[in-house]
Amino acid sequence: MTVSATAPPVPELKPGTAVKSVRDVLVVTRRNVIRTLRIPEVLVLSLVQPIVFVLLFAYIFAGSFALPGEDGPAAYREFMMPGFFAQTIAFSTAGNSSISIANDVQSGMVDRFRSLPMARGALLTGRTLADLVQNVAMVAVMILCALLVGWRIHHGVLRAAAAFALLLLMGYALSWVGVVIGLTVRAPEAAASSNFLWLFPMTFLSNAFVAPSTLPTVLRWAAEWNPLSATVQAARELFGNPGLSATGAWPAQHPVLVSLAWSVLIAVAGRALAVRRYRAMGV
Numbered sequence: 001m002t003v004s005a006t007a008p009p010v011p012e013l014k015p016g017t018a019v020k021s022v023r024d025v026l027v028v029t030r031r032n033v034i035r036t037l038r039i040p041e042v043l044v045l046s047l048v049q050p051i052v053f054v055l056l057f058a059y060i061f062a063g064s065f066a067l068p069g070e071d072g073p074a075a076y077r078e079f080m081m082p083g084f085f086a087q088t089i090a091f092s093t094a095g096n097s098s099i100s101i102a103n104d105v106q107s108g109m110v111d112r113f114r115s116l117p118m119a120r121g122a123l124l125t126g127r128t129l130a131d132l133v134q135n136v137a138m139v140a141v142m143i144l145c146a147l148l149v150g151w152r153i154h155h156g157v158l159r160a161a162a163a164f165a166l167l168l169l170m171g172y173a174l175s176w177v178g179v180v181i182g183l184t185v186r187a188p189e190a191a192a193s194s195n196f197l198w199l200f201p202m203t204f205l206s207n208a209f210v211a212p213s214t215l216p217t218v219l220r221w222a223a224e225w226n227p228l229s230a231t232v233q234a235a236r237e238l239f240g241n242p243g244l245s246a247t248g249a250w251p252a253q254h255p256v257l258v259s260l261a262w263s264v265l266i267a268v269a270g271r272a273l274a275v276r277r278y279r280a281m282g283v
Helices: 018-037 040-064 073-107 109-115 122-148 157-184 188-204 217-224 227-239 255-281
Strands: none
Touching: 018 040, 018 122, 040 073, 040 122, 073 109, 073 122, 073 157, 073 188, 073 227, 109 122, 109 255, 122 157, 122 255, 157 188, 157 227, 157 255, 188 227, 227 255
């Protein structure tokens, strides 16, 4: 006599539950990571480009820059690396988010996701988490390149880990700005062009490559309160690199706190705008 055993039914996750939302986000994140890996040209170019810029500034331009209170190209190489970390993460994250989302909108993929029984914000959150994964790989490559040109960590591994966490948090926050742009423009080409309108001023009107004390008064004030400047300043402080500002500006005196505040504010505001725009796109 054979006794047939019936397997217990697999419980279904009700729409709207936290567990289902997390699962949907992870599925979309995995989809975006796999899509990036299947286009190795994009991945390789995104890793090679920052290396080229680091080598150019380290060995060609370093001798032309002078830091207040510091002397020699070696000091500038240590000064510039936190700025390069921040710049590369900002450009890569915002660019990937805006162009990828604009591609999904144009190809109709967003409409397909909207028709599925999945969490509304999963598509957007999965995109930003995939960019975070790519940024981790990019930072690992840049660390090796930075060590080769003379950059060093002077305050221990734990403080360095905190600096990289701040840099990645800033990148995650800026990815939400990229998502808003990708949902707003009509074509991926427009998304790529739109990024230059705000990324270039934010990057170069900062303390990433020059000391704010060398700028005119108005530009110095803008550079000191720049979100990117706070993150770069916090990274230099945690790494122990030269170039810490001696001005009395409040952001320069509390860079870690200001960097955290800016990143959280940008992430929250960007996500709210992105979700609002996403909901307004369809039925």
